[in-house]
Amino acid sequence: xxxxxxxxxxxxxxxxxxxxxxxxxxxxxxxxxxxxxxxxxxxxxxxxxxxxxxxxxxxxxxxxxxxxxxxxxxxxxxxxxxxxxxxxxxxxxxxxxxxxxxxxxxxxxxxxxxxxxxxxxxxxxxxxxxxxxxxxxxxxxxxxxxxxxxxxxxxxxxxxxxxxxxxxxxxxxxxxxxxxxxxxxxxxxxxxxxxxxxxxxxxxxxxxxxxxxxxxxxxxxxxxxxxxxxxxxxxxxxxxxxxxxxxxxxxx
Amino acid sequence: xxxxxxxxxxxxxxxxxxxxxxxxxxxxxxxxxxxxxxxxxxxxxxxxxxxxxxxxxxxxxxxxxxxxxxxxxxxxxxxxxxxxxxxxxxxxxxxxxxxxxxxxxxxxxxxxxxxxxxxxxxxxxxxxxxxxxxxxxxxxxxxxxxxxxxxxxxxxxxxxxxxxxxxxxxxxxxxxxxxxxxxxxxxxxxxxxxxxxxxxxxxxxxxxxxxxxxxxxxxxxxxxxxxxxxxxxxxxxxxxxxxxxxxxxxxxxxxxxxxxxxxxxxxxxxxxxxxxxxxxxxxxxxxxxxxxxxxxxxxxxxxxxxxxxxxxxxxxxxxxxxxxxxxxxxxxxxxxxxxxxxxxxxxxxxx
Ligand code: SF4
Ligand code: SF4
Ligand code: SF4
Ligand code: SF4
Numbered sequence: 001x002x003x004x005x006x007x008x009x010x011x012x013x014x015x016x017x018x019x020x021x022x023x024x025x026x027x028x029x030x031x032x033x034x035x036x037x038x039x040x041x042x043x044x045x046x047x048x049x050x051x052x053x054x055x056x057x058x059x060x061x062x063x064x065x066x067x068x069x070x071x072x073x074x075x076x077x078x079x080x081x082x083x084x085x086x087x088x089x090x091x092x093x094x095x096x097x098x099x100x101x102x103x104x105x106x107x108x109x110x111x112x113x114x115x116x117x118x119x120x121x122x123x124x125x126x127x128x129x130x131x132x133x134x135x136x137x138x139x140x141x142x143x144x145x146x147x148x149x150x151x152x153x154x155x156x157x158x159x160x161x162x163x164x165x166x167x168x169x170x171x172x173x174x175x176x177x178x179x180x181x182x183x184x185x186x187x188x189x190x191x192x193x194x195x196x197x198x199x200x201x202x203x204x205x206x207x208x209x210x211x212x213x214x215x216x217x218x219x220x221x222x223x224x225x226x227x228x229x230x231x232x233x234x235x236x237x238x239x240x241x242x243x244x245x246x247x248x249x250x251x252x
Numbered sequence: 253x254x255x256x257x258x259x260x261x262x263x264x265x266x267x268x269x270x271x272x273x274x275x276x277x278x279x280x281x282x283x284x285x286x287x288x289x290x291x292x293x294x295x296x297x298x299x300x301x302x303x304x305x306x307x308x309x310x311x312x313x314x315x316x317x318x319x320x321x322x323x324x325x326x327x328x329x330x331x332x333x334x335x336x337x338x339x340x341x342x343x344x345x346x347x348x349x350x351x352x353x354x355x356x357x358x359x360x361x362x363x364x365x366x367x368x369x370x371x372x373x374x375x376x377x378x379x380x381x382x383x384x385x386x387x388x389x390x391x392x393x394x395x396x397x398x399x400x401x402x403x404x405x406x407x408x409x410x411x412x413x414x415x416x417x418x419x420x421x422x423x424x425x426x427x428x429x430x431x432x433x434x435x436x437x438x439x440x441x442x443x444x445x446x447x448x449x450x451x452x453x454x455x456x457x458x459x460x461x462x463x464x465x466x467x468x469x470x471x472x473x474x475x476x477x478x479x480x481x482x483x484x485x486x487x488x489x490x491x492x493x494x495x496x497x498x499x500x501x502x503x504x505x506x507x508x509x510x511x512x513x514x515x516x517x518x519x520x521x522x523x524x525x526x527x528x529x530x531x532x533x534x535x536x537x538x539x540x541x542x543x544x545x546x547x548x549x550x551x552x553x554x555x556x557x558x559x560x561x562x563x564x565x566x567x568x569x570x571x572x573x574x575x576x577x578x579x580x581x582x583x584x585x586x587x588x589x590x591x592x593x594x595x596x597x598x599x600x601x602x603x
Contacts, residue, residue: 026509033510151509160504164489164525171493171574172315172520174306176283179576189488189576215526215541217486220577 003053006038010066011093012059015140016083017041023143052077060086060093060123074130082126082135089211089243093123139209162193165213166206170197178205185230190216211243254418257437269429273377274338302386307496308348312372316519323513335371343381347566349403350396351496354564377422380406385456388569392456396566410444466554472588482542484577489522491571497564523547
């Protein structure tokens, strides 16, 4: 019998689920190797109770209902994989965790917005609630990282994800450095690799969508950006879009 | 060693014979920098380039390569055939040839010869070319601004002609194939070469004092300078990727989906990364950032001297050019020598 897997989305943009469906060349191999029994994004008929070998969860936890759903997924799964920067770090929804929700609604919709607040609190990563066996960051998670995770986990291995910064992949492709050569505010040196330096490949500075590299030297990069007279506030906001809770924790 | 000369106007005809010896790579523009690449037009080739972003190392020890394929039924299969494709590397500066000669010591002439490196090196014709140093080159101090081996042909600019050194029998084959493009040089050509050689040696703006450096580094092992540099370093690894003689690699097995077949992949690694000295059980021998950047300097300028009789640094200036934190090897060494104060990041004194 093939191992059963489930694919889930909490508060997020469904980007990971779309990227899973985008694995067009590998989809037949994937369904040949596993039985996808529970995947609302891919099927309207689902088995919501049976035991799972692996659960892939995208999105962050924003309220008690999602927390309960996550607990249920965890209880029925041997392994749980956090997919994408929202699941790993809180992501976009966690950007302004310190501002109250009614205040945020007012900021976005003005005074004519909805009268009462929705049932949401500050968004949190999965690891705040359950044990996460593997975290694959990215906004969205790379398709190839998903395929690699499935094949490694089925072989009883944890896939080796990059722990080094985007600069390594950027240099491997021999791109001319945007930060050094053109003074663009590239966050590659403090951002974990995995994307193949996608943005520098298009001459666009990295904005840190894969989250910070372990031991990111924020103090030094801030000094470098300041010396180059780059708008530090805007750059910080960009980095906070994906991993504000981690950046705040490092600051403490 | 045979010495010939070739009028500059013959260059276009000369390069047209090169594809017979393998796929041609030459310096072309890449962003604001340069890279060895397959030129689509010969007119894209830059005869006056400063330095390429990545050194020729990238063709001998590729950033990522499959070494073996494995299959539970068929067993192991090496991928040496992939490494045996003939190449011609045109326009390599002498320090970069020296860099390859250093990699030879590690990968070809050592106790553990590396068949993949050796196959690529053997199958690659190297055509060297002289250069004018900029403010980041310090090859003059590293004994690497002239090479007498490691190339098949070497072109030196002597005005209207190139003086052509023939280094190997493959180089001679290229000369034979290029027919009447080469001529016999005379006294005036040698005089022009010697004048240029002298001028070039005098034109280095940047110098590094190498005498007794290993000893001084030994004394300064606990210097606070390492901590300052460590605070500034981003551990981005750019310096080691770009360095012609940084050769650390990582080996990983990647399995194919739904089977136990897969590939063994070798990819570049760097001692600047936190996981470089991480071993099973979670012990990390170089957990501190400062100990990692210090290690890079000690391996290049001291460890290598003890093992191979010279530093592995060849003075190409790439690490200076690529570092986002402006950590400059010359200033670092001047700091360690006590010849300048404070943080070793700003411009070196000798410029
Ligand atoms: S462009 Fe960005 S990612 Fe690439 S090397 Fe420069 S800083 Fe690093
Ligand atoms: S370069 Fe940076 S922003 Fe772009 S995909 Fe990679 S991690 Fe994300
Ligand atoms: S240490 Fe720097 S200057 Fe020396 S060979 Fe390496 S990249 Fe070039
Ligand atoms: S390039 Fe500079 S910042 Fe990056 S690892 Fe090397 S010394 Fe550190």
